[in-house]
Every structure is written in C-alpha cells, then in structure tokens.
Amino acid sequence: MPAIHIRGAALADGRSPTLERDVSLVVRGDRVAYLGPRDGEPDAAGAEVIDAAGATLVPALVDCHAHFTGSGGANWIARFGDPPEELLARGPRAGRALVRMGVLTAREVGAPHRLNLRIRDELSGREGLPTILAAGTWIARRDRFPPFTVFVDSAAELRAAAIAELDAGADLVKLAVDTGRLGETVTFSADELRPTVEAVHARGKRVTAHAQGKGAKVAVDAGVDSVEHGFGVDDVIARSMRGRTALVTTLNVLDSFIGFGDTVGGAFAEAQAKTAELLEQAYGAVRAAKKAGVRIATGSDFGGGSVRPGHLAWEVEHLVKAGLEPHEALAAATFEGGEVLGLKDAGTLRQGGAADLFLVHGDPLSDPAALWRVWLVFQRGRLVE
Ligand SMILES: [Zn+2]
Known part of the structure; x- marks a missing residue:
C-alpha cells in the first residue's frame, strides 16, 4: 500500500x-x-x-455512551423489546453510521440479554466498523429500571451479578444507582455498592454508574470509575470526583426530548419546559466538573437515550453551550474518552x-x-x- x-x-x-x-x-x-x-x-x-x-x-472520536441494540427515537425503550435478531441487526448498521462520522471507538453501556457482547465481537477489528468495549447488561435494583435489565435485591446479589457479567465477557460493569426522571430516587447505598466496585476492580475492570440525579453522590462515594449522565453533579460532588471518577455527559439526550415536543407532541410537549430546565441543570453539572478539574468524557447515548447513531457532534456542541472551550469539548469526545475506556491511543x-x-x-x-x-x-x- x-x-x-x-x-x-x-x-x-x-x-x-x-x-x-x-x-x-x-x-x-x-x-x-x-x-x-x-x-x-x-x-x-x-x-x-x-x-x-x-x-x-x-x-477519531470516542463515543463513551452507546447502545448498539437500541433504535433511538421517541419509542426507544419499547424498541429494546423487539426480537433479539432485530436488536442484533442494529449493531452493524449503527457501527457504519458511527464510522462515517469519524467515531471509531465506542463504549457500549447496556443491552438486553448481553447482546452487545456479541455485537462487540462481530464488529471490532472489521473495516468500516468501530472498536467496541461493552458492559453486558445493566444491573439495577428490582423493578427500578426497565424490565430488560438484570434485577438484584441485595448488595450480595449485586456483587454476584457484576461478576457474572465479567465472567460472560463484559469489559466493564454498568450499574443503575438512581431512578426517576430526575434521578430523585437512589437505589443503592454507597455501602451496598462498595463491595461490588472492589470486586470488579480486583478483576482489573471498571465500574460505571447510571446516575441522572442523586445517585451521583453514592456512586462517587463507593468509588466508581465514571458517572453516566450526571445531571445532579454539583460543586461538592465534583470535588470528590476529581482524580478518581470521570463524568460522561449525555446532554444531547435532553435536547432530543425537547425536540420530540415538536415532532411527537403529547407528554414530550407537556414536559418541554421542565426538560429545558433539566438541560440547564446538566450544563451546570458540566461547569462544576470543569471547575473541580474532573475528567469529562462524553457520549451520545444513541439507541438508549433516543438519539440516533453517529451524532456525537451534537454532544460536542452542547458541551460548548454548557461552558467548555471548543478544544475542551473536543478533548471530551476524543482522548478523554480514550482514558475512560483505558485505551490510551483512542482519540489521540x-x-x-x-x-x-x-x-x-x-x-x-x-x-x-x-x-x-x-x-x-x-x-x-x-x-x-
Ligand atoms: Zn444509556
């Protein structure tokens, strides 16, 4: 050549x-x-x-929050219930969409039936398809997350479920630590989370926590490696994140919901003003993280948060609106993402x-x-x- x-x-x-x-x-x-x-x-x-x-x-860009089995769109949660062969077929289609837009690495943070591990193995290393690290299935407190997750009832079950994901071949573990639109209900205490975080770290792997609101504090106290969404991160939480827990932003999801107010109407239209308020709060979380010197990486949440694959540029635009300098926003979408994945070369x-x-x-x-x-x-x- x-x-x-x-x-x-x-x-x-x-x-x-x-x-x-x-x-x-x-x-x-x-x-x-x-x-x-x-x-x-x-x-x-x-x-x-x-x-x-x-x-x-x-x-090349790094999308730190991806759901290859999801369809995105206003019915994104229902579409996770489609037959497994349909979920699997979305993998290569999404992968090509990412690569066309310069996204060559992605971190898959949850799929029904661990189908993301199969998609990772099928796509990674192939021309025109991204390299993927995958978390397997989400782990959540019973009935506190959509039904396609692994449910647990105790700290011991949580730990066993996390290890089961690693045994099945997951590259990282994804826990849901709060629930509700504003993450107002925390589903595990820091004491319940800590043995799981330690067990995963002992295996040389990382733990990330879905925390839209109040869960960020317990997740950080328990020593997770990253917080997904993190709309509830304030100055105090940010200071405790510095040097140990990264923030993975997904601001564009909220703008996506605001847009559905126009394209779909109904409940999205009714919630439009509230969602805009939440987006302002999420911008504040980014500023708090920046001020405290927290590592900021970013993800589109395509498939799982209503966004479509390949649109990570939207998230970079939002990081700038939140108050990052354009080069800092680009860093979040490139090498800072690589750091969160533990892939030093990605995004450099x-x-x-x-x-x-x-x-x-x-x-x-x-x-x-x-x-x-x-x-x-x-x-x-x-x-x-
Ligand atoms: Zn997600």
Whole structure:
C-alpha cells in the first residue's frame, strides 16, 4: 500500500485552543509516519497526495455512551423489546453510521440479554466498523429500571451479578444507582455498592454508574470509575470526583426530548419546559466538573437515550453551550474518552500513533458544528469508502 500524504490541512487535536495551520500528515500502513509542518514533510515520491487545504484534521472520536441494540427515537425503550435478531441487526448498521462520522471507538453501556457482547465481537477489528468495549447488561435494583435489565435485591446479589457479567465477557460493569426522571430516587447505598466496585476492580475492570440525579453522590462515594449522565453533579460532588471518577455527559439526550415536543407532541410537549430546565441543570453539572478539574468524557447515548447513531457532534456542541472551550469539548469526545475506556491511543493523533483520524470542512475550534461536515475518514490507515 503506498503512503498517503495529507497535505496543507489545519489540525485540531483537542490539546490546544488554536488550530495549527499548513500541517502534513503521512500515513504508512496503519500508523501516522509524520505529523508536522508541511515544510518538514518527508519526500512524497510514490505516495498518494491529498490536497487538504481548507480542511481540518481531527483525531477519531470516542463515543463513551452507546447502545448498539437500541433504535433511538421517541419509542426507544419499547424498541429494546423487539426480537433479539432485530436488536442484533442494529449493531452493524449503527457501527457504519458511527464510522462515517469519524467515531471509531465506542463504549457500549447496556443491552438486553448481553447482546452487545456479541455485537462487540462481530464488529471490532472489521473495516468500516468501530472498536467496541461493552458492559453486558445493566444491573439495577428490582423493578427500578426497565424490565430488560438484570434485577438484584441485595448488595450480595449485586456483587454476584457484576461478576457474572465479567465472567460472560463484559469489559466493564454498568450499574443503575438512581431512578426517576430526575434521578430523585437512589437505589443503592454507597455501602451496598462498595463491595461490588472492589470486586470488579480486583478483576482489573471498571465500574460505571447510571446516575441522572442523586445517585451521583453514592456512586462517587463507593468509588466508581465514571458517572453516566450526571445531571445532579454539583460543586461538592465534583470535588470528590476529581482524580478518581470521570463524568460522561449525555446532554444531547435532553435536547432530543425537547425536540420530540415538536415532532411527537403529547407528554414530550407537556414536559418541554421542565426538560429545558433539566438541560440547564446538566450544563451546570458540566461547569462544576470543569471547575473541580474532573475528567469529562462524553457520549451520545444513541439507541438508549433516543438519539440516533453517529451524532456525537451534537454532544460536542452542547458541551460548548454548557461552558467548555471548543478544544475542551473536543478533548471530551476524543482522548478523554480514550482514558475512560483505558485505551490510551483512542482519540489521540500523534506521530507514530494509530492512523485513526478524520477530516472536516471548517474549524471545530471556533465552530463545533464543523464536526458534522465530515469529508474523509481514515481507520487504521485506510480511507473508509
Ligand atoms: Zn444509556
């Protein structure tokens, strides 16, 4: 395979607030052989040269909150009840949608019957499909979550259920620690959660907690590695998260519900003002996390939170609205996500690293919507057709 010289692009890697201009990137095999100023690039003889002037190079995105078996849309919960073969068929379709939009890595945080483990095994490593880490099935207090989860009644059962997910091949464990639209009901105490967190850590794996509201505090007290949604994170909780628990935001889900007020009406329309209030609260949680120095990663919650696959750019736009600088929002959707997955290379773009990247039209550091304008995607050094 000849080398590919991408020449004259700008670079936005989430680590600097400003674009680097007139950059060349040389792909050899599946690696980045050169990344730097165009006037220092190696000889391009025999290479395929791509004139990328006007485009921006971006590291491949990491979606930290994905549900490949979900359909998204206003009936997202009901659609998890579709026949297993339908749920499985959604996997590759969603995977292709992600890769087309530059999302090459995803963290699957819950599927009925652990079907996400099968989807992970089927998709990972294949051309045009993302690399997936998967949590198996959600674990929840009995009758406090939709019925396709694993229900437990005690701390001992919780621990056994978590270990069963790992034994079945899960890469991480997902617990639901609060319930209700505002997460107003906490379903496990920190003392109940702690033995499970310790047992999972002893296996070298990570625990993440679904916590929309009050559950964030108990989850953080119990030492979970990340909090999903985290709309209830305030300054006090954020300070205790610093250095140990990441926040995985899913702001676009709330905007999705607000939109259903127009496209569906009914209960969504009635709740529109309340949902807008909740979105403001969720923005506040992001600001609290930023102020306290908490690692912020991000997820679309596609499939499971009504959003459709491949729309992670929407979440980046919301992080900027919440108060992150555009490069910080891009960091959340790239290498900070990689850190949450324990995949150091995911979401990074560096000389000698993996050639997982994409080019967008425009400048995502002044206009995050540029991330929607995907021009070319390279996965392991190959142009995704
Ligand atoms: Zn979810």
